Amino acid sequence: MTGFDRLTPALQYQIVNTLGYARLRPVQELTIGPVLDGKNCVVLAPTAGGKTEAAFFPLLSAMDAADWRPTSVIYLSPIRALLNNQEERVTRFATTLGRRVAKWHGDTGQGARKAFLSDSTDILLTTPESLEAMMMSPRVPAKRVFAGLRAVIIDEVHAFAGDDRGAHLAALLERLSRFCGNDVQRIGLSATVGNPEQILAWLQGRSRRPGTVISPPREASAPRLELDSVETMENAASIVRRFHAGSKRLVFVDSRRGVEEIGTRLRRDGVDVYMVHGSLSAPERRDAERAFAERTDCVIVSTSALELGIDIGDLDHVIQIDSPSTVASFLQRLGRTGRRAGAQANCTFLAVKPAAALQAAALMRLHRQGYVEDVRAERRAAHILAHQLLALCIEHGGIGRGDWFAWLDGATSFADIGPEERSALVDHMLEEGILSDQEGRLWLGPEGEKLYGRRNFAELYAVFSTPRLIRVQHDTHDVGTVDASFLEALDSDARRAAFSLGGRAWQVVHIAWGRGLCHVKPADAAPSARWSGSPTFLGYRLCQAMREVLVQEGYDPGWSARARLLIDSLRVEHAFLREADECNGPSPMVDDGGDTVVWWTFAGGRANLLLARMIEAELGGKCVSRNTSITCKEEAGKSQAALRQVVRQLAAEGRPNDADARRWADAAAGRGRVSKFAPCLTEEALTAYLVERMMDVEGAREAVKGGAGSREM
Known part of the structure; x- marks a missing residue:
């Protein structure tokens, strides 16, 4: 019996006749059985390899066979753009069986939210931060909404597991299981991860379901990799403009300011260009998302936001300005291309800085060696445990000191934090006034209210820190956001200050600091806005590969003549490394x-x-x-x-x-x-x-x- 044979007849009919599938892909065939058998799964397949269908088809079949009641499936994504991108696709699958889908994230309007709460859908697409906000909000009857939950799909699971958002997600999975009283099935999807068994163990938490990694054989086709040295951002923009003109090109730049600079130059040169980064407004991001599906001759300039599994159609070329910091990130970006039959995955590095050229050369070297970094999931995330304690206090209107950890017990993120350390954490938060003990129930104390109570506890929705953001508005149109510190550092006469955002120049008209609003009008030219950020730490293995590039002779076949000259000059500059060896x-x-x-x-x-x-x-x-x-x-x-x-x-x-x-x-x-x-x-x-x-x-x-x-x- 094939996996397809195990699906309900109704779904089989819809897959063939409505969705138009002649056959299922290998990853879909391999996933159906384990999911229908109730296993927790980590599903590995290349970008556009069919992972979404692999997870949803068997769950829809189970929903159809057992008549699951809403909301029975949650789909979690690390970014809003992926939710927007997947909404139409998942809705198409679900409606073939008369099932409904809703989306809930920061850009979702109040009307759509009220509609979901009054009549919950079978499938909910959301982010962990929005899920936390729902569970904490007194206006959301979370226990009722999630009472029928059976399964959670975590897309791009590797993007969660190794950082604070992963620790937060692990805790949310345990809280959801308590809400519904079920051992919720957990399905993680990923294109690139070096240690899938460890990711599965992290995902399992206290679930008693058996677990499995599903990794179908992959076709061995070498991508086309190129590295060129371009010296300036102006040269990089000029090459992007001329590079395969007439095709769809995706350009990655590892900073919002860099995206703005390249995008502005391309727009000035008459290129049909769209920009994507986290500080652009929702309408600006939607314009870019539409361009993915509808345009053929355009350039999309993005931060890492688009390296995740967003379907951007028949993309022709990926261009990387300078270099990402990990092989895993590079593989995600490379996987945007080569999706059509007979097409070859490709990535061209345009290095502005010599150090970036060396880093890109090292990434190419590691990739050719088959290396991918392991994802290290946290096991003693005490700071996230503190966050969850605060969130539980809000969610329950105060919680007993002996009761709170039961909601989180089993989360891998806290596996190495023992009872004594948990007790010491609570004692410390009480001593500092972050918590208060009100007749045996923990609640936020005065310091906790000061640190985390503003804007209805919005600081507790997300575990990551963000600078204070000021909304930029032209007339009634939202352009995006900038850091408050950036505006404070502009010309002391705010009316003369100007900056570029969304690829357009804006002059500051007025800053309403109390409302967090900056009114602007179009300007002729302006430098790009700036955002705060943290330094990038490269890993040991990547740095060692950079050393290997410097001490060894020869050239990668993908290096251009200019890249070879630059690497040669770096080798001469670092000749002492070879002498030591x-x-x-x-x-x-x-x-x-x-x-x-x-x-x-x-x-x-x-x-x-x-x-x-x-x-x-x-x-x-x-x-x-x-x-x-x-x-x-x-x-x-x-x-x-x-x-x-x-x-x-x-x-x-x-x-x-x-x-x-x-x-x-x-x-x-x-x-x-x-x-x-x-x-x-x-x-x-x-x-x-x-x-x-x-x-x-x-x-x-x-x-x-x-x-x-x-x-x-």
């Missing part, structure tokens, strides 16, 4: 003049951050950590011999170790963004959080071995 010596330390020594570790940002603090403690002075090196200044840079001796001593002692990381965690906190729930944490829990986020102990230890001359060559 040829004599089997330690990783180089280079005198840079004026009491400055640069230690070239190629260990990654988190590893180097820890080592920099340790060197400062031993030698004094100041150490500046980067992804590939540590620059030791003043006392720390006076003697290369003294620096080498410190490194050798650390290697002899098997350090750095976890104790070192804990010792220097506070010193690292100023170098990166700390969770908005940090005030909820005990000193010990905060230290553990900082170590996890800011430091790579294993990578630092490998760097020390290399600096002492004891690494394996």
